[in-house]
Amino acid sequence: MKPSRLALLAIVTAIVGCAGTAPPTDTDGGNEDPPPKVKRPPQPKDGNTTAPGCDGVPEHGTCQDGVAVFCDVANNELRRKDCKALGKTCLVDSTSGAVCGDAPPPGGGGSGATSCETGVTFEGTCTGGKAIWCDPETSQTVTWDCGGDGLTCQIDTCTFSGAPVPGAFCCAGANQPPPPTNECPALGFEGECKNGTARWCSGDQLIEKVCGSGESCQVDTCATGAYCCPDAPPPVNECDQIGIRGICPDENHVRWCSGGTVQEVTCVTGKTCAIDKCGDGAYCCSP
Numbered sequence: 296m297k298p299s300r301l302a303l304l305a306i307v308t309a310i311v312g313c314a315g316t317a318p319p320t321d322t323d324g325g326n327e328d329p330p331p332k333v334k335r336p337p338q339p340k341d342g343n344t345t346a347p348g349c350d351g352v353p354e355h356g357t358c359q360d361g362v363a364v365f366c367d368v369a370n371n372e373l374r375r376k377d378c379k380a381l382g383k384t385c386l387v388d389s390t391s392g393a394v395c396g397d398a399p400p401p402g403g404g405g406s407g408a409t410s411c412e413t414g415v416t417f418e419g420t421c422t423g424g425k426a427i428w429c430d431p432e433t434s435q436t437v438t439w440d441c442g443g444d445g446l447t448c449q450i451d452t453c454t455f456s457g458a459p460v461p462g463a464f465c466c467a468g469a470n471q472p473p474p475p476t477n478e479c480p481a482l483g484f485e486g487e488c489k490n491g492t493a494r495w496c497s498g499d500q501l502i503e504k505v506c507g508s509g510e511s512c513q514v515d516t517c518a519t520g521a522y523c524c525p526d527a528p529p530p531v532n533e534c535d536q537i538g539i540r541g542i543c544p545d546e547n548h549v550r551w552c553s554g555g556t557v558q559e560v561t562c563v564t565g566k567t568c569a570i571d572k573c574g575d576g577a578y579c580c581s582p
Contacts, residue, residue, distance in 0.1 A: 346371040356393030358385035358435050361412070363393040384413050387435045399427045399436065411436045418462030421448035426463040441465035485520035488512035493521040533557055540576030543568035549577045 344354045349366035352373060356365025361379040366372075378385040378395035386396045398413050399422055410416050411429035413436045419428025426439045426448040441448045446465040453459070453466035460466075479496035486495025493504045493512045506512050506523035517524035534552035541551025541558075546567040550559045562568055562579035573580035 344368050348372045354392070356387075357433075358387060358393050361385050363395055365393055384436070386413075386438050387430075388438045388440075396438075399438065416462075418450075421450060421463050424448060426465045428463055439465050483520075485514075486522075488514060488521045493523050495521055540570075543570060543577050549579055551577060 345351060345366050346368045348371040349368075350373065352364055352366050354366050354368055356363055358364070358378075361377070361384070363376040363378055363385045365374055367374045376395055381395055383395035384398040386394055386399070388394050388396070399415055399420065411434050413429070415427055415429045415436050417429050417431050419426060421427075424440065424442045424447075426441055428437055429435070430437050439448075444465060446467055448463055449466055450463055451459075451461060453464040455464070455466075477499065478494075478501055479499050482494060482496045482501070484495055484497070486493060488494075489512075491506050491512060493506065495502055504523050509526055510523040511526050512521055513524040514521050516522070534555055534557060537550060537552050537557075539551055539553065541549055544550050544559075547562050548559055549562065549568045550557065552558065560579065566579040566581055568577055569580040570577055572578065
């Protein structure tokens with residue numbers, strides 16, 4: 296299970312295209328100002344808890360003039376960390392809440408773009424797999440680790456709740472690797488041999504066994520289905536086995552090897568095959 300993300304400080308309440316009231320009218324030009332653009336990262340799972348002594352500051356914290364301020368719920372008091380004194384910048388991280396980190400590079404732009412004291416604009420940037428932008432409602436610099444949520448940071452290509460999201464945001468897309476496929480329904484317990492590896496499934500769990508020296512993957516040889524089995528010994532050359540001395544396969548025959556060829560004779564009546572009785576090795580000998 297992935298660790299739960301601490302809440303982002305600012306979850307803007309306006310939804311693109313669903314503003315309840317019209318923006319003010321420009322009395323000089325007669326044109327209405329466009330409504331503010333909205334970014335809405337995933338709803339946080341926790342970190343919203345506060346305590347009476349924290350003046351409404353939540354557990355995940357906020358940035359106040361370069362200071363990370365968060366609520367110590369257990370002790371009912373505010374805690375502060377002066378990021379500026381540490382040579383850092385206060386950022387609101389989607390996982391950790393208000394933290395002191397390295398200043399992100401300024402990015403984004405556009406006419407009248409909101410900019411935080413870090414120099415990051417509302418459009419923001421993609422840096423190190425993170426989407427970084429300035430929240431226009433709170434002037435907080437927001438960072439979101441896209442990879443941690445299985446997403447990628449993209450510019451001007453994401454949508455959220457069906458609406459396009461301007462600038463940097465975490466979203467799925469063409470750069471996302473395809474989800475791993477479940478091979479077990481096809482493999483089953485019988486499995487397969489692939490590149491010197493026995494592969495099979497126990498239930499929904501894929502098991503792979505790389506065959507070692509003196510082994511090879513074989514099917515239905517030393518186990519049911521695919522498994523690493525000992526290699527079969529090479530066939531024995533009979534000439535190497537019996538040699539020139541030969542053998543008595545039975546009492547009436549002599550069998551030996553000469554010049555790489557197996558030779559065999561049948562003993563005449565009155566003689567039987569014997570070893571080292573009337574000659575060196577197997578011969579037809581008299582009783």
